[in-house]
Amino acid sequence: MEQSINWSLKGQVIDMLILNRKIGESIIIQDNIEVRILEISDGKLKIGIEAPKNISILRKEVFDQVVEENKKAIDEDHDIMSIIPKK
Amino acid sequence: MKIQTKYFGEIEIEEGMVIQFPNGVLGFPNSSRLVMIDMPDNPSFKFLQDIHNPYVSFLTVSPWDFFNDYEMDIKDEELAAIGIAEETEKEFSAHLIVTLGKSFEQSTANLLAPIVINVTDKLGRQFILDGHDYGTKHKLVSEGSGD
Numbered sequence: 001m002e003q004s005i006n007w008s009l010k011g012q013v014i015d016m017l018i019l020n021r022k023i024g025e026s027i028i029i030q031d032n033i034e035v036r037i038l039e040i041s042d043g044k045l046k047i048g049i050e051a052p053k054n055i056s057i058l059r060k061e062v063f064d065q066v067v068e069e070n071k072k073a074i075d076e077d078h079d080i081m082s083i084i085p086k087k
Numbered sequence: 088m089k090i091q092t093k094y095f096g097e098i099e100i101e102e103g104m105v106i107q108f109p110n111g112v113l114g115f116p117n118s119s120r121l122v123m124i125d126m127p128d129n130p131s132f133k134f135l136q137d138i139h140n141p142y143v144s145f146l147t148v149s150p151w152d153f154f155n156d157y158e159m160d161i162k163d164e165e166l167a168a169i170g171i172a173e174e175t176e177k178e179f180s181a182h183l184i185v186t187l188g189k190s191f192e193q194s195t196a197n198l199l200a201p202i203v204i205n206v207t208d209k210l211g212r213q214f215i216l217d218g219h220d221y222g223t224k225h226k227l228v229s230e231g232s233g234d
Binding site: 052053054056058062063065067068069070071072073074076078080081083084085086087 | 093094112113114115126127128129130131132142143144145146162163164165167168184185186187188189190191194197199200213214215217223224
């Protein structure tokens with residue numbers, strides 16, 4: 001069973017494929033990435049991912065943290081040349 | 088070719104200086120062609136400037152100029168994405184993005200997500216390290232240091 005809907009997450013509307021899975025069932029992405037539902041308890045979902053080693057897998061909050069820091073790094077309004085000491 | 092930069096106005100660069108970032112820089116997926124520009128008066132600092140977007144210019148430092156025991160553990164399979172493999176002898180460089188504070192003492196470097204460049208092939212990528220205790224905001228100057 002699958003459906004594609006506009007899902008609203010924290011007010012942000014995103015177009016997302018939604019699938020129903022039971023414990024032990026998996027989905028396959030691009031023929032070689034398997035995401036399996038292992039356990040559900042206390043509102044926490046444990047998932048297992050099998051993927052080729054060149055695929056980078058991150059918790060989204062870590063990714064978001066880096067994106068935010070990158071944006072902050074270029075959005076400075078300081079006088080760089082006066083802050084960096086001369087050597 | 089001439090490019091517009093954030094801090095140096097229009098400058099002339101050679102095509103051979105351009106570093107390709109096939110995935111862009113994290114948060115800047117369209118920043119795929121950048122150049123390294125030396126900071127005048129301090130060789131520890133370099134700007135990583137997007138050649139098509141003057142606003143996108145990262146101030147960077149070489150990790151080991153500031154963090155002696157910095158370690159980057161990146162999977163071979165991920166390094167292969169920028170043409171770095173164990174058996175090949177490619178020259179590579181590593182750079183940390185700096186977020187300036189009001190003063191140098193309040194400025195920080197992002198140790199969690201270094202930029203690695205295959206200098207030989209002019210290919211770069213920002214990696215997010217796994218398995219280290221690094222964050223995105225490490226002070227460049229340790230507190231109480233006299234430097």
